[in-house]
Amino acid sequence: MSIGHDPAPKFAEYAHPDRLVSTEWLAEHLGEDGLVVVESNEDVLLYETGHIPGAVKLDWHTELNDPVVRDFVDGARFASLLGSKGISRDSTVVIYGDKSNWWAAYALWVFTLFGHEDVRLLDGGRDKWIAEGRELTTEVPAVTPVDYPVVERDDSRIRAYKEDVLAHFGKPLIDVRSPEEYTGERTTMPAYPEEGALRGGHIPTAVSVPWARAAAEDGTFKPAHELDALYREQAGIQDADDVIAYCRIGERSSHSWFVLKYLLGIENVRNYDGSWTEWGSAVRVPIVTGSEPGEAPTSR
């Protein structure tokens, strides 16, 4: 069963208003049958310090990643994971998290790889809920496990591999990292750990649109007309384009992917989750340093 959408006027301006809910909406609908609220954070202990009443925890690092292969879990593990959290195939899932919903957007993207139909983000995430003084609890909900069907992951539509990117030159590529990472001054976000890319720079022809430009001060998504100006006017993305976005490991580009796909309605957007930690270390792939996108490499 699916729960009605948040009719907030701000969301009505977006291409897919059904993908967002406001804190007000969530507060009103907490506890409704068919709704599961999921918290997904960068900090693995934050949920334990207090969370939205009834919310279950999902950790990207330890639960959505395969422990051996650098990949996401397969259909069987995803089914058992979601079932154990009380999520059915027809549940309305609202995901929220810290850091302007980076990890929440990443989780939503993975849910979408498995074709979970009704999955939404809480606009503004954890910080907005707390800033508004809304209720938090440390009580972990007693979950009755349910059956979630084994559905194979479909990587073909919204996920890009390195090979896809190599075949993509000439079509829009968006680098959503910080300007310092784009130019090659550093390989990680300012103030973040070095995560093992051997070289700094960006993928040839990629334009720089740092993810944070899509977020307002309070962590909510910017209104539709501002997102339009950013991506359509400044970055030149057109509705019919086939777009690939990337960052360092795919979490910030999930945020941008969400914006492009659901808020602006660009149909063909893929997230390259291998991102810079793969590209910046891969053998025989070209990079560009400096602030210009650079030329597409000639094939060899």
Add this chain to the structure above:
Amino acid sequence: MTALPDALETIRGDFHALEERDRLQLLLEFSNELPELPERYRDHPDLFERVVECQSPVYIFVEVTSGDVHVHATAPAEAPTTRGFASILAQGLDGLSADEVLAVPDDFPLDLGLTRVVSPLRMRGMVAMLGRIKRQVTEKRTPAPATSH
């Protein structure tokens, strides 16, 4: 292999005595126990060194007084994992001699039994924190020679 100092060995044992999933709860307890900075250091951000390898802002400052090491750390409430790491090190190293701190294996954090529940990437922040503490101990164990004027 060198034996761990008693306090660190106890902390290690406490984590290993728990089921994996309960270890996060213990880490949270450490996080809540991270001591406030002593009054005399509160207005001295200049003394503190940022652990840039950690994803959240955490600052450490090592004091060596009469041969004893004391670790002070500060990290925001929104970063409980990082606070937990700092608290384990602050409590586990407190009062040791400089030599004892320097003898702690660099990869001690990976031996806490947290790597699977916290993730290897996140544990790297704690390894870096220990590395920075040891570097400060080395710098501070012998007072810098007095400069002549």
